[in-house]
Amino acid sequence: QKEVEQNSGPLSVPEGAIASLNCTYSDRGSQSFFWYRQYSGKSPELIMFIYSNGDKEDGRFTAQLNKASQYVSLLIRDSQPSDSATYLCAVKSPGNNRLAFGKGNQVVVIP
Amino acid sequence: SQTIHQWPATLVQPVGSPLSLECTVEGTSNPNLYWYRQAAGRGLQLLFYSVGIGQISSEVPQNLSASRPQDRQFILSSKKLLLSDSGFYLCAWPRASGGTGELFFGEGSRLTVL
Numbered sequence: 128q129k130e131v132e133q134n135s136g137p138l139s140v141p142e143g144a145i146a147s148l149n150c151t152y153s154d155r156g157s158q159s160f161f162w163y164r165q166y167s168g169k170s171p172e173l174i175m176f177i178y179s180n181g182d183k184e185d186g187r188f189t190a191q192l193n194k195a196s197q198y199v200s201l202l203i204r205d206s207q208p209s210d211s212a213t214y215l216c217a218v219k220s221p222g223n224n225r226l227a228f229g230k231g232n233q234v235v236v237i238p
Numbered sequence: 239s240q241t242i243h244q245w246p247a248t249l250v251q252p253v254g255s256p257l258s259l260e261c262t263v264e265g266t267s268n269p270n271l272y273w274y275r276q277a278a279g280r281g282l283q284l285l286f287y288s289v290g291i292g293q294i295s296s297e298v299p300q301n302l303s304a305s306r307p308q309d310r311q312f313i314l315s316s317k318k319l320l321l322s323d324s325g326f327y328l329c330a331w332p333r334a335s336g337g338t339g340e341l342f343f344g345e346g347s348r349l350t351v352l
Contacts, residue, residue, distance in 0.1 A: 131281075159339040170328055170343040171282070215282065219339040224270055224289070225297075226341055228282035 130154065131218050133229035141237050146203040148232050150216030153197070159219040160192055160199045161226065164212045171215055175201065206236045240265035244329050244344035251351050257302075257316040259347045261329030264310060270332055271312040272341065273304055277325040288312060324351045 132151050140146045152160075159178055163171035177183045177190040177199065189202040199218075203210055213231040220227075242263045251257060263271065273285040284297045286304035294304050301320060305313045312329060326348050330341040 161340055168348075170326075170346045173340050173342065176340050217282075217341075224287060225272065225284050226339065227284075228274075230279075230281035 129229075130227040131216055131229040133216055133232050135232050137233040137235060139235045139237055140206050142206060142208060144206050146206050146210065146234050146236070148201045148203075148214050148216075148234070149198060150200065150229055151198045152216075152218045152227075154218070154220045155194075155197060157194075157197075157218045157220050160190070161217040161219075162188075162190060162199075162201045163215040163217060163228075164210075165215060165231065166212045203234070206234075208236045208238050210234060211236045242329060242331060242342065242344040244327075244347050246347060247345060248348045249350070251319050251349065253321055253351055254318045257314070257319050257323070257349070259314040259327055259349075261312040261314075261344055262310055263312075263329075263331055269309060271306070272330040273312065273314050274328045274330060274343075275325045276328065277322075282328070286314070319349075319351045321351050324349055 130153050162175040164174045165171040175185055175188050175190040177192045180192050180194050183190045187204045191200045213233045215231045216229040217226040244261050269290050272287045274282045275285050276282050286294055286296055288294050288306040291306050291309055302316050326346050328346045329344040332341055
């Protein structure tokens with residue numbers, strides 16, 4: 128089982144709609160969870176982090192964490208063409224200096 | 239302010255040639271540095287991390303090596319490149335000391351091995 132899995136294929140959403148991305152992780156002891164956005168040809172940039180169960184909102188982005196089910200999700204409200212990118216989920220386990228990343232999900236916002 | 243720089247940004251190398259990628263951080267108070275690779279169609283793979291000068295941990299066996307000659311400098315090297323070494327190499331560091339865990343990335347170095 129991979130440490131972090133993002134299984135959905137490319138996601139196409141119309142402008143103004145909600146984009147929903149999911150991520151599951153294998154280490155039940157994981158404590159910190161991150162979402163990165165990566166534009167084509169660029170390096171990843173951090174957009175959200177979450178540590179506690181529940182929702183965390185930051186502008187049009189909402190991260191949701193469910194530790195019992197071992198998944199974390201990202202919602203993008205009022206999607207804009209500038210949100211078209213690949214979104215990477217990352218997880219940090221306790222006592223570990225590194226982040227484990229999923230393969231990413233590509234989001235295409237259609238004007 | 240804290241910044242991280244990588245160079246070269248892009249390079250094309252023949253199989254069997256050597257490689258040197260450099261990463262420099264400025265203003266950071268956290269000594270940890272990381273090299274990740276993103277190959278086509280694959281996720282970010284941790285290659286090396288360093289907690290200080292001369293201290294390197296390798297995550298996967300490969301023909302790459304890393305060195306930390308100075309606190310703010312992290313170098314990725316190879317003596318003989320393979321086709322499978324092609325990818326986007328990213329240097330990263332946890333800008334915030336104190337262990338929240340998030341990493342921040344440099345601009346990356348895109349390597350094509352022909």
